[in-house]
Amino acid sequence: xxxxxxxxxxxxxxxxxxxxxxxxxxxxxxxxxxxxxxxxxxxxxxxxxxxxxxxxxxxxxxxxxxxxxxxxxxxxxxxxxxxxxxxxxxxxxxxxxxxxxxxxxxxxxxxxxxxxxxxxxxxxxxxxxxxxxxxxxxxxxxxxxxxxxxxxxxxxxxxxxxxxxxxxxxxxxxxxxxxxxxxxxxxxxxxxxxxxxxxxxxxxxxxxxxxxxxxxxxxxxxxxxxxxxxxxxxxxxxxxxxxxxxxxxxxxxxxxxxxxxxxxxxxxxxxxxxxxxxxxxxxxxxxxxxxxxxxxxxxxxxxxxxxxxxxxxxxxxxxxxxxxxxxxxxxxxxxxxxxxxxxxxxxxxxxxxxxxxxxxxxxxxxxxxxxxxxxxxxxxxxxxxxxxxxxxxxxxxxxxxxxxxxxxxxxxxxxxxxxxxxxxxxxxxxxxxxxxxxxxxxxxxxxxxxxxxxxxxxxxxxxxxxxxxxxxxxxxxxxxxxxxxxxxxxxxxxxxxxxxxxxxxxxxxxxxxxxxxxxxxxxxxxxxxxxxxxxxxxxxxxxxxxxxxxxxxxxxxxxxxxxxxxxxxxxxxxxxxxxxxxxxxxxxxxxxxxxxxxxxxxxxxxxxxxxxxxxxxxxxxxxxxxxxxxxxxxxxxxxxxxxxxxxxxxxxxxxxxxxxxxxxxxxxxxxxxxxxxxxxxxxxxxxxxxxxxxxxxxxxxxxxxxxxxxxxxxxxxxxxxxxxxxxxxxxxxxxxxxxxxxxxxxxxxxxxxxxx
Amino acid sequence: xxxxxxxxxxxxxxxxxxxxxxxxxxxxxxxxxxxxxxxxxxxxxxxxxxxxxxxxxxxxxxxxxxxxxxxxxxxxxxxxxxxxxxxxxxxxxxxxxxxxxxxxxxxxxxxxxxxxxxxxxxxxxxxxxxxxxxxxxxxxxxxxxxxxxxxxx
Numbered sequence: 001x002x003x004x005x006x007x008x009x010x011x012x013x014x015x016x017x018x019x020x021x022x023x024x025x026x027x028x029x030x031x032x033x034x035x036x037x038x039x040x041x042x043x044x045x046x047x048x049x050x051x052x053x054x055x056x057x058x059x060x061x062x063x064x065x066x067x068x069x070x071x072x073x074x075x076x077x078x079x080x081x082x083x084x085x086x087x088x089x090x091x092x093x094x095x096x097x098x099x100x101x102x103x104x105x106x107x108x109x110x111x112x113x114x115x116x117x118x119x120x121x122x123x124x125x126x127x128x129x130x131x132x133x134x135x136x137x138x139x140x141x142x143x144x145x146x147x148x149x150x151x152x153x154x155x156x157x158x159x160x161x162x163x164x165x166x167x168x169x170x171x172x173x174x175x176x177x178x179x180x181x182x183x184x185x186x187x188x189x190x191x192x193x194x195x196x197x198x199x200x201x202x203x204x205x206x207x208x209x210x211x212x213x214x215x216x217x218x219x220x221x222x223x224x225x226x227x228x229x230x231x232x233x234x235x236x237x238x239x240x241x242x243x244x245x246x247x248x249x250x251x252x253x254x255x256x257x258x259x260x261x262x263x264x265x266x267x268x269x270x271x272x273x274x275x276x277x278x279x280x281x282x283x284x285x286x287x288x289x290x291x292x293x294x295x296x297x298x299x300x301x302x303x304x305x306x307x308x309x310x311x312x313x314x315x316x317x318x319x320x321x322x323x324x325x326x327x328x329x330x331x332x333x334x335x336x337x338x339x340x341x342x343x344x345x346x347x348x349x350x351x352x353x354x355x356x357x358x359x360x361x362x363x364x365x366x367x368x369x370x371x372x373x374x375x376x377x378x379x380x381x382x383x384x385x386x387x388x389x390x391x392x393x394x395x396x397x398x399x400x401x402x403x404x405x406x407x408x409x410x411x412x413x414x415x416x417x418x419x420x421x422x423x424x425x426x427x428x429x430x431x432x433x434x435x436x437x438x439x440x441x442x443x444x445x446x447x448x449x450x451x452x453x454x455x456x457x458x459x460x461x462x463x464x465x466x467x468x469x470x471x472x473x474x475x476x477x478x479x480x481x482x483x484x485x486x487x488x489x490x491x492x493x494x495x496x497x498x499x500x501x502x503x504x505x506x507x508x509x510x511x512x513x514x515x516x517x518x519x520x521x522x523x524x525x526x527x528x529x530x531x532x533x534x535x536x537x538x539x540x541x542x543x544x545x546x547x548x549x550x551x552x553x554x555x556x557x558x559x560x561x562x563x564x565x566x567x568x569x570x571x572x573x574x575x576x577x578x579x580x581x582x583x584x585x586x587x588x589x590x591x592x593x594x595x596x597x598x599x600x601x602x603x604x605x606x607x608x609x610x611x612x613x614x615x616x617x618x619x620x621x622x623x624x625x626x627x628x629x630x631x632x633x634x635x636x637x638x639x640x641x642x643x644x645x646x647x648x649x650x651x652x653x654x655x656x657x658x659x660x661x662x663x664x665x666x667x668x669x670x671x672x673x674x675x676x677x678x679x680x681x682x683x684x685x686x687x688x689x690x691x692x693x694x695x696x697x698x699x700x701x702x703x704x705x706x707x708x709x710x711x712x713x714x715x716x717x718x719x720x721x722x723x724x725x726x727x728x729x730x731x732x733x734x735x736x737x738x739x740x741x742x743x744x745x746x747x748x749x750x751x752x753x754x755x756x
Numbered sequence: 757x758x759x760x761x762x763x764x765x766x767x768x769x770x771x772x773x774x775x776x777x778x779x780x781x782x783x784x785x786x787x788x789x790x791x792x793x794x795x796x797x798x799x800x801x802x803x804x805x806x807x808x809x810x811x812x813x814x815x816x817x818x819x820x821x822x823x824x825x826x827x828x829x830x831x832x833x834x835x836x837x838x839x840x841x842x843x844x845x846x847x848x849x850x851x852x853x854x855x856x857x858x859x860x861x862x863x864x865x866x867x868x869x870x871x872x873x874x875x876x877x878x879x880x881x882x883x884x885x886x887x888x889x890x891x892x893x894x895x896x897x898x899x900x901x902x903x904x905x906x907x908x909x
Contacts, residue, residue, distance in 0.1 A: 093850030093888045226847055233852030234843040236788020236828030240853060243787035251782070276771065294782040295791075296774045373792050373800060373853040373887050424790070424853025425887050464793040660847055664893070668850055671889025695797035695885060704878035706891035 069198035071160050071206055073126040074153035075104060076118070081181060081195035083110050085150075086120040088127035088135060089142040090396050090430070091229065092372070092423040093668070094724040095661040096142040098228040100150050102658060106220045107154030107213060108161075110194070111181035117228055122398035122418035135399040138431045138550065140623035140722020143657055147720050148212075155210035157201075164200035165192060215655070215717065224660045229422070241377045241393045241421045246457040249379075250279060252444045253298040253461055255288040255305050259314035259688035260471055260545045264288060266308045272301040281305070284443040291448055295461060311688070315545020319367055319476065319684040322501070322544050326478040327362070330499035334540035335516025337498075337526035341534035346493035347482050355487040357573030361480070361566055364749040365558040366681035368474035368551055369698055374424025375467045378441035380405070381457035388415030391441065394423025396430035401438035408442035409452075427672070428550040429472060433509050436472070436547075468698055469690040473682055474551030475501035476544075477521065479562040485570040489581045493534035496566075498522050498559065502541040503548040516541070520550065524559035524622060524729065529592055530567060530585040546684065552672060553725040556622040560729030561677075561736065561750070564618035568737040569746065578617050578737065579605050591626045591652050592619055594714055598650035599628035602712050613645070616738025618730040624721030625653040626714075629670065629730040631707070633738040641678060641753045642739045644707040647731065651711065654718035662723050663711045669727020670709055675701030677732035679751050757821055761786070762830025772818035777801045779817045780827060788828035788856045792885070799884030802857035802864075803827050809864035809880070828856040835866040838904040842897035850888035858884045862898050871902055 069077040076084035085104045089096040097117035105115045120127045120135075127135045130145040158178060165183045166173040169190050177184050184191045215221075232238040257263065267288050269281035277297025282289050288305055292298035333344070350358060378393035388411055395401050398418040406413045423430060430437070441460045449455050462470065477500035484492040500521040504513050512519070517539045519526075526537040551557060571581035579600045586593040596619045600606075609615055612634050619628035628650045636643040649666045656662055679699035683691040692698040736747035759766050759779065770779050775794075780786040780803070789812055792800030796811040803812045804826040831840065839862045842848075849855045858881070865872055865880035872880065877898050886894065 093852065095850075226844075227849075229852065230844050230847050230849055233849035233855050234840050234859065235831075236856045238852045238855075239787070240790075242791060243781075245782075245785060245787075294770075294774075294778060296771070296778040296782070299794075371887055373790070373798070373851065373885070375791070423851065425851040427887070461791075464795075464798075664847065664850060664890070667892045668889045671891055672887070675889065694795055695793050696795065700885065700887065701889060701891070702883075702885065703881045703891045703894060706889065706895070709892050 069157070069202045071157045071201070072153045074150060075108070075157040077157065077194050077198045079195045079198055081114050081193045082116055083108065083114050083194065084116045084118045086127075087117050088120045088129070089137040089146070090394060090420055090423060090426070091117075092394060092426045092430070094142065094665060095227060095658070096137070098225065098661060099143050099657055100146050101228055102220045102225055103147065103150035104154035106218055107151045108158045109178040109180070109219065112220065112225065114181050114194070115228070119420040122402050124399045134397065136397045136431065138396065138428070140625070140724040140726065142724075143720045144624060144722055147657075151212050152210055155212050156207050159207045159210050160201045160204035161194060161197050163204040164197045168197070168200055221657050222655065222659070225658050227661065238422065240374050240424050241379060242374060242461065244379045244392055244421070244459065246379070246381055249457040249459055250291045250293070250448065251295045251298045251461060252289050252291050252458050253302050253463060254284065254286055254440065254444065254466070255290070255302050255307055256466060256470065257287060257309050257314070258469070259309070259311050259316065260547065261314040262309045262311045262688075263313065264307060265310040268306040271304040271306070275301050275304060280448060282447040284440070284447050286440045286443065289444050289447065291458070298461070299463065314688050316686070316688040317544070317684070318686045319682070322542070323364060323476055323478065325542055326476060326499040326501075326540070327364070329540040329542070330362070330478050330480040330497045333497055333536070334499065334538040336536070337517045337522045337539050338528070338535055338537040341493070343493040343495040343534040343536035346534045347484060347495055350484070352486050352492050353484040356485050356492065357570060358484040359566065359570055359573060360482050361569070361746065362748055363479040363558070363562045363565070365477045365561070366750060367476055367546065367548070367684070368676055368680050369468055369682050369692070370427040370429035370472070370551055371467065371695070371698060371700065372423070372425030372427055372429055375464055376429070376437050376462040377460060378437060379457060379459045380441050380445040382452070382455060383417055386415065387411070388417065389445070390417045390419055391438070392419040392421055393437070393441065394426065394430050395420050395438070396426060397432075400433070401435045404435035404438050405442040408439060409446055427552040428554070431550060432472065433503070433507060464695065465693045468682070468693050471547040472549040473546065474557060475503060475521070475548040477501070477558045479558065481562060481566045483566060483570055485574050487574050489571065489574060489576045489584055491530055491532035491570070491585065494528060494532050494536070496525055496537045496562065497540065498525060498537065499540035499542070500558075501544050501546070501548055505541050505543045513541070520555045522555060522559065524556040524620060525563055528563060529589045529621070530582070531587060545688070552669070553622055553728040556620060556725070556729040560618070560620040560622070561733045564620060564730065564733035565736050565740070565747065568617070568733070569740065572741070582619065592621055595619060595626045595628040595650040595652050598712050598714060599630045599648050602650065602710055603630040603648035605630060614738040614742035616734045616736070616741065618733035618737065620726075620729040622726045622729055625651060625723060625726040627651045627666070627726045627730050629734045631731070631734045631738050633735060633742065635742060639753045642735050642742070643705070644674060644735060646708045646710070649709060649711045649727070650714065651723070651726070652714035652716055653723050653726070654716050654720040656713045656716070657720050659713055662713055665723040666711045666727040667709045669725070670731045671701050671706050673728040673731040674707070674735065675699070677735060677750055678753050681751050681754070757817060759817065759821060759825060760823070761825045762827060768817065770817055773816045775813050776803065776815040776817050776820050776825070777812035780812060786827050786829050790853055790856055792854065797885070798854070799861060800854050800857040802860040802884065804860060804864050807864065807867065809861045828860060831859070831863060833867075834905050835901070836863045838901035839863050839866065839897070842900040842904065846893045846897045846900070848890050848893040848897050850890050854884060854886045858886065858894055862894075862901065865898070866902055866905065870905060872898070
């Protein structure tokens with residue numbers, strides 16, 4: 001069976017009881033039925049909310065259960081009172097299935113046990129990210145762009161259910177209450193479930209401006225709600241793309257060029273084809289595809305291929321050579337990202353530094369792999385209905401990929417049904433602006449046979465080696481900073497040059513480069529929060545043949561490091577406490593100062609470090625959220641490296657919709673950033689091949705190295721902002737600052753533990 | 757080849773050198789055991805063989821013949837229940853992909869060492885990579901599970 005309807009999806013009752021005392025069920029169902037949808041397009045309060053109606057192609061919905069009550073694009077209630085929430089964002093651990101369902105449940109006054117999350121189908125009209133204009137998950141925006149949209153959806157459904165009850169019972173709507181999924185008319189002691197009322201509710205007018213709750217009336221928002229997908233992720237039943245099997249399915253691995261830009265010159269598949277289980281070998285633009293009855297045969301078949309590669313168009317430089325280009329460029333100022341006062345001459349004339357300090361620094365950042373636990377994979381199969389196909393995988397931008405798959409297969413975009421799967425991590429890797437995975441999966445499906453009717457389902461699977469050597473890394477970058485600080489801790493001038501590889505240059509994103517500046521390379525530096533009259537931040541961009549991509553917190557991964565270690569060293573140079581010194585410079589940034597103060601409070605900042613230990617601090621804003629982290633480290637031997645004992649973390653992300661998820665994202669972000677800062681680097685050797693091929697050489701944090709983490713969330717009435725990425729940027733500079741204070745030596749190149 | 761998995765004997769038609777991982781997944785559709793690296797570096801494929809945590813991605817199927825193989829689908833018993841309850845109570849998983857392997861390692865640990873020290877937890881769990889870095893909660897869940905079984909798994 002290719003499609004699970006809500007009726008057939010596993011719904012495992014569980015005796016497990018959450019902290020909140022709620023019975024846990026299997027909350028995740030899959031499918032994508034839409035009969036008629038109404039989208040409430042408004043997002044912020046006060047902005048116009050115009051109801052929009054969309055007729056969805058019925059041919060896409062056969063085999064799906066029709067939902068009795070579908071008041072808008074997001075809420076589906078069936079007669080058994082189950083509330084299915086269509087989630088437009090991919091779930092890969094950051095929590096939108098839980099978070100967005102919480103918003104609907106709250107406004108609907110549902111019972112948590114009746115809530116289910118359902119992956120939405122591909123549709124920009126219905127499901128675009130309101131901050132991005134297309135159906136994308138990225139920039140830590142899932143909650144920020146859905147906060148009003150999902151609440152409106154829940155409130156509209158509630159109003160229609162109440163209207164239906166009022167009409168059915170012949171009572172005023174104002175006398176009706178809804179609590180935990182039960183609709184009551186107390187004066188007449190009548191009550192009904194949502195399921196009892198859905199048929200009547202479907203006939204109610206859709207309110208264009210439903211009334212939203214006041215924050216003091218929230219039932220679920222702000223509470224420690226358990227994650228909706230924990231149970232299935234704790235008993236092995238959670239299903240990822242790799243777990244999809246179909247009758248007659250072929251598993252496919254592709255031999256990719258060992259260099260970036262290399263192409264197949266010729267190949268000999270005879271040995272591969274002689275292996276049992278290998279069905280076929282075909283060339284595709286991405287390499288040579290081995291089709292097999294099972295994964296082992298496919299991998300063995302790939303090993304047996306003899307391929308001559310044409311490297312005439314390949315990138316053959318080493319990563320060291322590319323970094324040298326960046327270092328050379330950053331000696332001169334680049335395109336201006338920020339310029340106020342006159343930083344250059346102020347520094348040149350050494351104004352006011354006699355009693356203060358002057359500092360020059362260079363920082364170097366390597367290529368980084370995302371290395372999500374589930375390697376890239378994608379299943380494509382013929383849709384039993386019509387001429388089209390179904391593409392099932394962890395698509396981070398389904399409406400971007402959909403026309404690409406259609407283009408390869410000679411179909412119309414609407415003939416490609418996108419079934420977005422839960423993904424085993426991404427950290428940015430699945431957000432490919434060029435739809436490279438979708439394209440490869442489509443060619444794999446297509447090239448097995450010229451006859452569309454005879455094409456078997458194909459599951460493309462990347463091995464870890466494909467993933468590690470496959471590019472789309474965090475770009476290399478170098479920073480040069482020059483700055484001076486007066487004896488009383490004022491920044492006299494700050495001059496920063498960021499040279500980076502840009503994945504906007506030469507790609508479909510090129511229009512985003514403004515006046516020579518790639519904002520994704522300077523974000524977090526060009527908006528320096530620390531007060532100074534003389535600030536200049538400039539940007540050099542280079543292209544290389546190595547494809548790069550956003551990597552959890554993007555430019556902030558390096559700008560946060562450069563800014564936060566440089567300010568720390570300036571303050572150390574004039575003997576001012578790093579927390580006090582920062583606070584004095586953050587007058588116009590109360591929320592940033594707020595997290596810094598909170599982190600200092602919970603860390604009991606100001607006490608002396610134990611012998612052999614040191615504290616370090618950093619604070620950074622990214623994706624609208626503010627995070628401060630204080631670390632306590634000691635030195636570990638062989639290799640010589642900081643061992644992080646404890647991290648105190650304060651976060652201000654506006655209204656804390658789910659503190660449990662926010663803490664989890666801070667903990668995970670800290671571990672992710674720490675592992676990368678300590679160990680991670682992708683080297684490209686002379687000739688263009690990638691040195692790190694698997695987790696044995698591409699190292700990341702392991703359990704015994706995970707520090708104790710204490711998270712404090714700032715109470716706020718501001719609209720919610722992101723938490724998936726903002727936990728990452730501060731950890732590396734906080735550790736580097738502590739390490740410098742312990743060792744007396746600046747960390748000027750990451751990772752801290754370098755193998756070469 | 758005959759393999760005894762979760763108490764049940766399966767007749768499997770596969771080359772003897774096929775890693776147990778692919779037999780479990782591709783042949784028997786026991787998909788809880790995950791593929792992560794193929795070289796025993798990440799632990800996503802952890803199963804139990806005769807009560808010990810083993811990486812199925814580097815275990816030839818033939819080498820597991822005649823043993824008791826246990827996967828996440830066959831978990832039961834006091835340690836398993838305690839571990840899985842602790843995982844749920846602490847909301848350990850993020851993306852969830854590595855969690856079968858984490859849980860298999862944790863259960864094997866508690867069944868062999870009912871009250872593990874921090875160092876024993878480190879040794880048993882450091883082979884299981886989690887790129888979401890859920891490690892704080894994993895460690896706490898292992899400790900909670902040990903407390904819950906009262907060291908009598």
